[in-house]
Amino acid sequence: MAFIETVTTSQFLGTPLYFWYAFVAVVVALLVFDLGVLHKKTGEIAAKESFKLYAFYVAIAAAFGGWVWWARGAQSGLEFYTGYLIEQSLAMDNVFVIATIFTFLAIPRMYQHRVLFWGILGVIVFRAVLIGVGAALVTSFSWILFLFGAFLIFTGINTFRKQDHAPDMENNFALKLLRKRFPVSTELDGEKFTTQKIDPATGKLKTYLTPLLVALILVEIIDLVFAVDSVPAVFAVTQDPFIVYTSNIFAILGLRSLYFALAAAIHRFKYLQTSLAAILTLVGIKIFLVPMGVKIDTAVSLFVTVAILAGGILYSLWKTRNDESVQHP
Numbered sequence: 001m002a003f004i005e006t007v008t009t010s011q012f013l014g015t016p017l018y019f020w021y022a023f024v025a026v027v028v029a030l031l032v033f034d035l036g037v038l039h040k041k042t043g044e045i046a047a048k049e050s051f052k053l054y055a056f057y058v059a060i061a062a063a064f065g066g067w068v069w070w071a072r073g074a075q076s077g078l079e080f081y082t083g084y085l086i087e088q089s090l091a092m093d094n095v096f097v098i099a100t101i102f103t104f105l106a107i108p109r110m111y112q113h114r115v116l117f118w119g120i121l122g123v124i125v126f127r128a129v130l131i132g133v134g135a136a137l138v139t140s141f142s143w144i145l146f147l148f149g150a151f152l153i154f155t156g157i158n159t160f161r162k163q164d165h166a167p168d169m170e171n172n173f174a175l176k177l178l179r180k181r182f183p184v185s186t187e188l189d190g191e192k193f194t195t196q197k198i199d200p201a202t203g204k205l206k207t208y209l210t211p212l213l214v215a216l217i218l219v220e221i222i223d224l225v226f227a228v229d230s231v232p233a234v235f236a237v238t239q240d241p242f243i244v245y246t247s248n249i250f251a252i253l254g255l256r257s258l259y260f261a262l263a264a265a266i267h268r269f270k271y272l273q274t275s276l277a278a279i280l281t282l283v284g285i286k287i288f289l290v291p292m293g294v295k296i297d298t299a300v301s302l303f304v305t306v307a308i309l310a311g312g313i314l315y316s317l318w319k320t321r322n323d324e325s326v327q328h329p
Contacts, residue, residue, distance in 0.1 A: 014242070019242060030057070049260075054261070065084065079247075080246065082302040084251050097222050152281070156279075183199070232287065238298075269313065272312045275311060276312070278308050286301065
């Protein structure tokens, strides 16, 4: 009884502990189900399966948001759904960069899920740290929202200006540093992250990083870079760490499951970055206004985000309707 009373009355970051326990239980169950049931064996994930898995994750997120709405009120529910949609919108750009990494390192589709799955664990940890720091800064220094807003506006404008520029993986700083500091193999060893090879200099066995581990490290770094944009964006909707964190994680889980469908048709989303740039800019303006006492209704933010994202997707699909080429990363 004492434990139950502690769980129901104690709070962590302003939210009762049982909310956090429920969230952790759902995420752990999803990860175990994903790895232990759906993808117990290594293999390619078809676009159709990717869409089904995505629909499943969206349904789980919607149900969790419905529970938040019921337990904490309509405002918290709206904030969760808005944060979820904003994070998912901004993270779509992440998918295209990940596809570029896989293509550059020649990671076969049958091994890509392994990288994405273990990458999720890093996202869960790094987002917790970033959101915790962000919440502490916002609580202690309300003026930090001005910096968040200005940064998002700058990033939005910069994204619009550079939307046609593909990442230059050959000159990527992180990749160069990895190759300089660690022995890196150019050959895969099945689904292993490290492999044993003869060192040409010593003639002895040496542990090398496989392209699979290099891809995982780069994906984690990319996630961290994109989080610098997306986390402040959700703080424009709410400063509640629970809503910010849970909406972030559910959005990333869902988008990773959709990766295999999106990556096969990257060329069909040519104008999506324009939408993402607009969302970043508008969210930056919204968060910039918060310290001034100007608060835009959450329902309005949700509607505008949906409209911009849907517009970018539909316009892209319409403009590329006669393009039958398909890219396979």
